[in-house]
Amino acid sequence: MNKALTIIIPTYNMEKYLDKCLRSLVIEKSDTLALLEVLVVIDGATDKSLEIANQYQETHPETFRVIEKPNGNYGSCINRGLKEATGKYIKILDADDYAVTENLEKLVLFLSQSDVDLVITNFQKVNERGEIFESSKFYAQPDTELNFSAIDPKKTMEMHMVTYKTENLRALGYTQTEKISYTDQEWIFMPMVTVQKFYYLDITVYNYLWGREGQTMDAAVYLKSQTQLMIVCLAMIREYKNCETDFTHKAYLTERLYKNLKRIYRTALVDNPDVDLQPLIAFDGLLKRQSRDAYKLVSRCKLRGRYPYIWVWRLLKYKRTPSLIKYFL
Template structure:
């Protein structure tokens, strides 16, 4: 097969309810110079049968790889390894994209490009988060993400393949929460700029049986991811970015996930036990930045049970 401009990588694990719709949305793109790479990660339902049925005769180059179940990171990495496109796009097997997803992303000149997404839960669709810039340097974009000034997900990006492969950027196996953010923020480090489109082209589907749904306190694993990312930045001489991780991104992640657990009716004592066990209170105390957020953190650290009671009474945002 000859090289194509874009490789679309789709990991699948027991997605028989959704993968047909996902593949239809990819096959029906107005942009046509792309290949589809589906990695079936040991599905035990009839996902593989649906995949083959949809792709057979679709008129596009495609690869279907079946492997023993090894997790979404291994599946995505396998897709990267076999891809031939100049650029790479990731789509999850239970999401879908609009017909202009690839045409909005592909410029052929930028290291990265980005479109907007919305979350869909049944009939409910979230509001998109538009950006007020069309071109941004990768370093400035990373800073905005670490300060949580933008809402961002790795699947919004189109990645220049040579950046990913030549720098051996890969998803970390065995991690169920945050491996995609780590991948994107590492990849962006090696590039120059991002082209931004405010077109909403990606629909992220939320449902109770999602293959990437996390349970219990694994959400706090994002702290480990960002600590590893900080070490990565230090090794690459990007000390300002590493400092932002410790003084902004990690404290915000801890506080946001803590409130998520409160919102989900986890017991106060259970949450506090885990936070103390993982030394998250110390890491939370390192926050520097937004005064309003700093006051919330200070109140919680001084009077955690009081904060919990006040939060639960007034149902503050979990962000």
């Protein structure tokens, strides 16, 4: 049977969470489950992740497939999964997250009849106990086919929401940066240029675990990994510069780029006043050389809409202004 959806699950030492993740994908109706392909990409894991994944492959061989590979971090798992996917559509599910099973079933059935380039669904943040503490919905007219221009680039767009048509990503020659984290931002960047028509299916499919110790969004981990996001942003800028697309898609890419650049500068200059600024200074120089447009773009960042702290920081030759920042916070 032709697969409607491939779900890629990058997996590195996730034995604590993987069973719950995979169990959430076991749709009760066998004919619907047969439309789903799940690629569990074991990224050189040293725990029992492979054993857990193999159990699902043995129980549901028509749906689950385990792929073992040497460790190459998140992007390498996506790249391998994209090569092996057979589904008409493709989606990413992190191994510490899990699906809302009954809504995943609705998504799979919808995709089996759909031909749009992108399907957007909702997600919710959950804690370790499975308690929902934040729900994120998309801002567009629900349950209807829309042009890409209906996407407001300033509104929430996260990788948990998106399901792309697989053939579009392959035609684009899409790959994610390997050996580093935070490449999920690439997943909601360049692939969007392939989207002409999308559909907002107003259901919550994705449970995003928030607050796990050691996850990339943990504040302490993120601060230590700033250079990785810098590498991701520079890769996005290279793609951005070489992209020939229409105004609507360019506006979306510009806003995504701005949000990621803003996060880098704010983390170092505002949120962590004692952090070493040498990595940011080096990044700022690279940004200026690589893209004057992106360099100017980030200058528009202001605290409370008034204080252009990045512009001032550059004007003062990379000196901090803690009193002014404190005043405007």
